[in-house]
Amino acid sequence: MKKTKLALTAIVAFAAATLATGAVAHEGTNAHKHGHAGHHAGHVETTETHSSSFSHSSSNAKVDALESQLQAMQAEIRSLRAASGHHQVDPDTAKVQELDQWMNTVKSEGHSAKGAKDNMVFFRGGYGHNNDQRGGTLDPSSAAASNGALIGAIGDRDSWYFGAGFDFGINDNLFGMMQNTDVLAELMFDYKQLGERKLNGLSAGVTALALPGVSTALGGAGVNNQTATVNALTLAASPKIKFLKGSAFRPWLIPAGFEITVISPPSDAITVLNPGMMFGAGADYKIWKDIYAGADVRYHHSFDNVDGVNPDGITAGGYLGLGF
Numbered sequence: 127m128k129k130t131k132l133a134l135t136a137i138v139a140f141a142a143a144t145l146a147t148g149a150v151a152h153e154g155t156n157a158h159k160h161g162h163a164g165h166h167a168g169h170v171e172t173t174e175t176h177s178s179s180f181s182h183s184s185s186n187a188k189v190d191a192l193e194s195q196l197q198a199m200q201a202e203i204r205s206l207r208a209a210s211g212h213h214q215v216d217p218d219t220a221k222v223q224e225l226d227q228w229m230n231t232v233k234s235e236g237h238s239a240k241g242a243k244d245n246m247v248f249f250r251g252g253y254g255h256n257n258d259q260r261g262g263t264l265d266p267s268s269a270a271a272s273n274g275a276l277i278g279a280i281g282d283r284d285s286w287y288f289g290a291g292f293d294f295g296i297n298d299n300l301f302g303m304m305q306n307t308d309v310l311a312e313l314m315f316d317y318k319q320l321g322e323r324k325l326n327g328l329s330a331g332v333t334a335l336a337l338p339g340v341s342t343a344l345g346g347a348g349v350n351n352q353t354a355t356v357n358a359l360t361l362a363a364s365p366k367i368k369f370l371k372g373s374a375f376r377p378w379l380i381p382a383g384f385e386i387t388v389i390s391p392p393s394d395a396i397t398v399l400n401p402g403m404m405f406g407a408g409a410d411y412k413i414w415k416d417i418y419a420g421a422d423v424r425y426h427h428s429f430d431n432v433d434g435v436n437p438d439g440i441t442a443g444g445y446l447g448l449g450f
Contacts, residue, residue, distance in 0.1 A: 252443015
């Protein structure tokens with residue numbers, strides 16, 4: 127605005143100076159003409175009339191030219207003013223606009239994060255198979271009556287399982303290494319049942335034997351009527367990497383997780399806990415709103431057997447998840 131005012135002042139001063147110069151020149155011409163009027167009255171009068179007409183016409187032409195230049199300059203000044211007014215932005219207005227944009231961005235990010243439903247609770251079940259026989263508690267049989275040997279270990283290998291777990295969102299870009307890839311923490315427990323065993327205690331042959339100092343038998347076959355359920359409980363905590371964030375279909379994998387297996391019946395040394403690792407892969411699909419259906423395969427590996435009990439094996443099945 128200051129530059130525009132200075133330009134306008136300069137233009138006005140130039141116009142005033144030009145007009146003043148034209149007026150002085152016009153007065154000098156008239157004075158010169160009156161000084162020579164006594165010598166040649168008739169001829170001078172004619173010449174003066176002609177000169178005045180010419181000078182007047184010349185002054186009008188200069189004024190018209192100056193006026194057109196002034197109008198052109200005024201038009202240019204108006205265009206400069208319009209342009210400067212178009213590009214000039216009030217600093218306060220700019221700050222308000224920037225704040226509004228930031229608030230809109232925060233709101234949109236909040237809604238998208240809320241709608242993403244990175245957390246999930248899921249309920250799962252399926253089939254399990256151990257690499258080795260369950261092993262463990264010795265199984266007395268009638269052969270003990272004849273040769274005194276307790277024979278028959280628990281040999282179940284196939285099982286069914288059910289369980290539940292939670293997924294907690296930690297990061298949504300694999301710590302900056304891959305976009306649209308979630309890092310989750312999974313906490314899960316499974317109940318696995320391998321079977322039931324009738325021969326869970328002393329056999330009929332053993333209980334029929336008379337013990338030293340005891341005049342009667344221990345009850346015969348009646349003491350062997352109960353069954354033992356061969357099962358295991360698994361508690362696991364694992365990192366989970368989930369791909370294709372924002373898509374209805376999302377595959378995932380567990381590179382390695384920690385788990386503890388509780389076995390029942392206990393081992394021959396009455397040990398029940400066995401630490402190990404878990405590896406897994408699977409995928410889920412968003413079937414409606416925040417309801418998901420999925421399937422997974424997991425391999426369970428223990429660091430060592432538990433006094434002869436080896437729970438290593440595989441589980442495969444499906445799950446139903448609820449996002450929150």
